[in-house]
Amino acid sequence: MTGAAATPIRRPGRLAGGLVWLTVRLLPPGHRDRYSDEFRADLCFLNGRRQITEAGSQLAGALSLRHVLKEHEMTSNLKSAKYWKCHLGRHQYQLVGDQNPENLRSMHLECARCLKIKEIKEYTPSDGKWLSGGGLGGIAG
Amino acid sequence: MVAPRMTHSTQAVLRVLLEDPTRGRYGLEIGGATGLPSGTIHPILARLENLRWVDSSWEEIDSHEEGRPRRRYYRLNDHGIAEARDALAQADVARARIISRLRPIGETT
Numbered sequence: 001m002t003g004a005a006a007t008p009i010r011r012p013g014r015l016a017g018g019l020v021w022l023t024v025r026l027l028p029p030g031h032r033d034r035y036s037d038e039f040r041a042d043l044c045f046l047n048g049r050r051q052i053t054e055a056g057s058q059l060a061g062a063l064s065l066r067h068v069l070k071e072h073e074m075t076s077n078l079k080s081a082k083y084w085k086c087h088l089g090r091h092q093y094q095l096v097g098d099q100n101p102e103n104l105r106s107m108h109l110e111c112a113r114c115l116k117i118k119e120i121k122e123y124t125p126s127d128g129k130w131l132s133g134g135g136l137g138g139i140a141g
Numbered sequence: 142m143v144a145p146r147m148t149h150s151t152q153a154v155l156r157v158l159l160e161d162p163t164r165g166r167y168g169l170e171i172g173g174a175t176g177l178p179s180g181t182i183h184p185i186l187a188r189l190e191n192l193r194w195v196d197s198s199w200e201e202i203d204s205h206e207e208g209r210p211r212r213r214y215y216r217l218n219d220h221g222i223a224e225a226r227d228a229l230a231q232a233d234v235a236r237a238r239i240i241s242r243l244r245p246i247g248e249t250t
Contacts, residue, residue: 009209035183037210041200042169042179044209054169054179061180068184072191 012043012051019055026062028069035065086114093118144224145188147232150177154185155225158195158217165198165214186215194221 012020020043024036039058043051085092091111109118145151153175158166166174172182189195200212217225 009207011209034213038168038183038213039179041210041212042167045169057178057180058183059180061178061182061184064180064184065187068187068191072187 009044010047010051012040012055013048016043016048016051016055019052019059023055023059023062026059027066028073030073031069086111086116091116091118144228145185145192145194147228150175150181151185151188152229152232153177154182154189155217155229158215159222159225159229162217162222165216167200167212167214171215189221190215192221192224194218194224196221 011017017040020036020039023039024032027035039055043054046054092113093109094112095107096110110116111118154171154177157171157174160174168179168182168186171177171186172179175182186195186197190197194217195215196218197213197215200214202211204211
């Protein structure tokens with residue numbers, strides 16, 4: 001894509017440039033260069049007074065833009081921070097009820113972070129005699 | 142599906158981007174087409190970009206040669222086109238529903 005505008009190019013004036021500088025300062029550090037270029041490029045096609053109006057509008061929207069950018073940073077950081085322990089096999093299992101309405105009493109272990117379900121090995125008594133021996137067999141004997 | 146808050150401004154931006162989805166538009170151009178100030182346009186575009194509805198790319202020029210910084214162009218991607226059309230259709234239905242409930246002043250029942 002190339003700019004096809006025939007409008008004369010004007011470098012942003014001091015006031016407009018200062019407003020862009022201030023706007024960009026309000027944004028998270030990782031996004032400053034990008035928006036600085038973007039805002040200045042837009043100002044280049046406007047005359048002096050409109051440059052100031054436009055730069056003022058950019059400043060007015062800076063906090064809103066900052067909020068959106070921060071929000072995105074937080075969610076993307078959260079996703080990566082959330083799972084690193086799970087990647088190492090250190091899950092945070094908790095007992096969770098089965099959501100199947102036909103099987104409401106059933107419980108299973110589920111990781112609170114990555115939702116991995118732990119296989120539950122059913123208890124099988126190794127020595128059958130112990131149970132049966134202490135029960136009816138013992139009385140009968 | 143995650144969708145942005147369909148404010149009038151968001152709808153206006155999406156409508157402009159949908160006019161010709163193959164063409165990238167820069168912030169000032171979108172502002173001119175919607176009548177919205179730049180301070181409103183950029184947070185909306187950032188939000189749409191975060192949702193991956195919109196792709197952005199730098200203008201392919203030599204900024205030293207041109208004597209100005211490169212512009213950033215925004216374009217709806219395929220996913221964004223489908224989602225934006227859906228979201229705008231829903232917003233239109235909601236608006237029509239509200240309008241149908243309105244009665245002229247003085248009318249009872």
